[in-house]
Every structure is written in C-alpha cells, then in structure tokens.
C-alpha cells in the first residue's frame with residue numbers, strides 16, 4: 001500500500017484510487033515562455049516516479065494529465081517581443097519541453113493539453129458560467145473575478161488564517177480594480193494588440209487558475225480526481241484558487257490528494273536569471289554530463305526536501321550510476337553453476353527494502369540505497385566466486401525490475417546505445433569528408449574528422465569505405 005503525504009491534511013495517508021483501479025491525476029505543467037529549467041524538471045521527474053510507482057509497484061492503471069500553460073502575461077509578452085503569433089511562440093517551448101522530458105526518461109502522460117485548445121477554452125467558459133450561476137463572480141472593467149467572500153472554505157489547502165487574507169495581502173499581480181484584494185481574476189480583459197477570446201460577451205483571455213481547473217475536470221471526468229500535483233510554490237495562490245473554482249462550480253470536492261514537490265536550489269541559491277544559475281537540460285549536457293545522471297541526482301533526495309544542485313553532485317551522480325551499470329556488465333560475464341542462497345537472500349532483501357521505501361511516501365533515496373546494497377553484496381559474491389550464472393541473471397533482472405520505478409539505469413543504457421549526434425548528420429559529414437579528400441583538401445578532411453571526434457564519434461577508414469563508432 002502506498003503511503004502518500006497529502007498537503008490537504010498535512011499527513012501521510014494510504015492511497016487508493018477512488019474508482020476501480022485507475023488513478024486519475026493532474027499536474028500543473030510548464031508555462032511555455034522559455035525552455036524549462038532543471039528546477040521545473042525536478043518536479044516533473046519526481047512526479048514521473050509517482051506515476052511509475054502507482055503503475056509498476058502498485059499495479060494501477062494511470063490516467064495522467066500534464067498541461068501546458070500557453071497563454072498568460074509572460075507568454076503574451078514573449079510572443080510580442082519575438083514578433084510571432086502566440087501559438088507559434090509557445091509551440092517551440094512545448095517542443096523543447098518534450099525533447100528534454102524524453103532525455104530525462106519522463107513517461108509521456110496520457111494527455112498534454114494546451115490551454116488555448118478550443119475544447120479547453122470552452123470548458124473554461126462553461127466553468128465561469130457555472131460560477132456565475134452560483135453567485136461566485138462579479139465583473140469589473142471588462143474582467144470577471146472570483147469573489148472569495150462567497151466561499152467559506154477558501155484557504156483550507158494553504159491553511160490561511162483570516163489575518164493573512166486581509167486586504168492588502170495582494171495575491172495575484174495581474175489585476176487592477178477588485179472589490180477585495182483577495183479576489184482573483186477568472187477572465188481577464190485583453191489590452192489592444194493582445195490575443196483575445198470571447199467569454200459570454202467579454203473579450204479577453206483566461207486567468208491562469210481557471211485553465212487548470214477546467215482542463216483537469218474535462219479530461220479526468222467527475223470530481224473528485226485522485227491526485228493533483230505540482231511544485232511547492234503552487235500551493236498558494238494557484239492551487240487554492242483551483243479548488244475555489246472547481247468546488248464553486250461543481251459543489252464537489254476537487255482533488256483527494258495534493259502532492260507538492262520541494263524546490264531545487266543551485267549552489268544553495270534560488271535559481272534566477274540575475275544570478276546566471278538557471279540551468280536547462282542542454283546546459284547540463286553541454287558540460288559533458290548525461291541526462292541519466294541528472295535524473296539520478298534529482299531522485300537522490302526525498303521529494304519533500306529541498307535539493308541543492310552542485311556540479312560536484314553531478315559528478316557523484318555520474319559515478320554512482322556508473323557503478324550500477326558496470327556491475328550489470330560484470331554480471332554478464334559470470335559463468336558458474338548452481339544457486340547461492342546468500343544471493344537469493346540479498347535479492348529478497350533488496351526487493352523488500354526498495355518496495356518499503358517507495359511505498360513510504362516515495363522515499364527514492366532509500367530506494368537507491370537498497371539497490372546499492374545489492375550491488376555491494378553482489379560484487380562481493382562475484383569476488384568470492386560465490387555467484388553462479390543463474391544467480392547473476394536473478395540479480396540483473398531484479399535491478400532492472402526495480403529500476404522500472406526509478407528509470408535511471410534503463411535511461412543510461414538507452415543513452416549508451418544512442419549515437420551522440422543524429423546518424424544522418426554523421427553520414428552527411430562522412431560524405432563531405434570524402435568529397436574533401438577527392439579534391440585533395442586534406443586539411444578540411446582532417447577538420448571534419450576532428451570535429452566528429454570532439455562530439456564523441458570516431459571514424460574508421462576501411463576497404464569498404466568509412467565506418468563510424470561511438471568513442
């Protein structure tokens with residue numbers, strides 16, 4: 001049974017899906033005005049482990065939605081600055097996100113909606129209409145607001161006392177003239193030149209909070225959904241407001257479990273552009289590290305603890321991961337006969353410790369430790385000549401099985417198989433080198449060879465032409 005910390009109750013609780021065996025979960029996705037940074041990806045990697053735990057360890061079916069916030073102040077400003085239509089501007093960041101998520105071995109959720117998809121816009125209008133019907137809204141200067149005073153349960157998730165809800169404790173930055181500073185915008189009047197949609201005669205665009213409420217309920221069905229997740233900064237106001245809207249519109253509980261991932265820091269500082277420490281996945285790769293090592297690092301600490309990213313931490317992660325992969329290679333060479341009860345016992349211990357760790361609110365650090373204990377005792381058994389081929393195969397399949405939840409070893413192996421640059425690019429450069437040689441431009445031919453070598457590809461000239469291999 002999975003025990004999961006629920007921000008709503010501030011307690012660990014046993015998790016089971018509400019309906020049958022299917023878990024319906026929603027995570028707030030990236031605001032697509034820039035490439036996602038490694039802090040964003042800490043949240044998405046940890047939520048990927050939640051998904052994989054539910055799927056592979058608990059045997060549930062998963063229906064997961066991770067949205068793209070493709071309309072808000074930042075996306076609109078970015079598109080205007082770049083001089084391209086909003087949708088075109090956000091598409092490039094969505095593509096970059098998907099590519100980085102693949103590099104980090106994040107499983108594709110069942111649904112990845114964009115807020116500006118017409119069906120989602122319609123769901124937002126419908127929700128705003130329902131809120132109007134229930135008396136939760138008012139309009140001012142062309143914008144529609146949610147009136148917090150109409151919902152007595154407001155503030156329950158964030159545990160706000162009335163004090164901190166006082167006027168003046170401004171919550172959203174993007175509103176001008178509300179009845180009460182606590183109220184938040186549902187539909188925001190567009191300024192001239194900004195993209196606009198219609199909502200019952202109001203020309204504007206959705207507020208950020210309504211996007212998630214509407215997409216979650218449209219794609220996951222009836223409230224309550226099982227799990228709603230995101231980074232810890234989203235508890236307030238974003239998730240509090242999502243609850244207000246969804247519960248105000250449906251009169252039902254919105255989500256049963258709220259899961260929040262703590263922040264990633266870089267060299268003990270908050271990531272920020274001014275400090276120049278906002279790293280992306282390509283930045284990490286450009287420093288010579290593999291995405292699998294980043295995934296490992298992101299899982300090396302519990303998701304509810306702050307994690308400090310350092311370059312030496314990356315080196316340690318590389319080394320630790322290499323130890324596991326080298327051990328798996330070593331096991332392939334083991335030839336002995338028979339079976340060792342000691343190895344079987346070590347395998348059973350690892351499996352038990354791993355399962356207990358993950359079921360205990362996704363303790364990935366303890367899960368990794370269980371794998372390392374098995375690597376250690378396995379290496380000792382091979383050293384002592386006490387491991388047979390059958391034992392080796394049991395140990396190998398156990399590590400592979402546990403890794404389905406963590407996804408680090410499989411990712412490293414996939415990286416090892418993948419060429420460091422696209423094959424057609426390698427082939428094009430081989431052709432260029434051949435042409436250079438034919439015109440006796442040996443300097444150019446050497447330059448091409450060296451440039452490929454720098455990027456991890458070695459060329460070998462043979463009687464049947466030039467072949468390439470990974471360095």
Ligand code: AMP
Pocket residue numbers: 028029030031032038039040041042043069229230231232233234261262263264265271
């Ligand atoms: P955003 O694009 O700002 O809406 O953020 C996308 C997701 O990344 C949200 O769930 C945020 O809470 C999360 N997030 C943002 N910064 C960090 C960070 N430094 N560490 C972990 N998660 C973060």
Ligand code: ZN
Pocket residue numbers: 027028029212238242
């Ligand atoms: Zn959201």
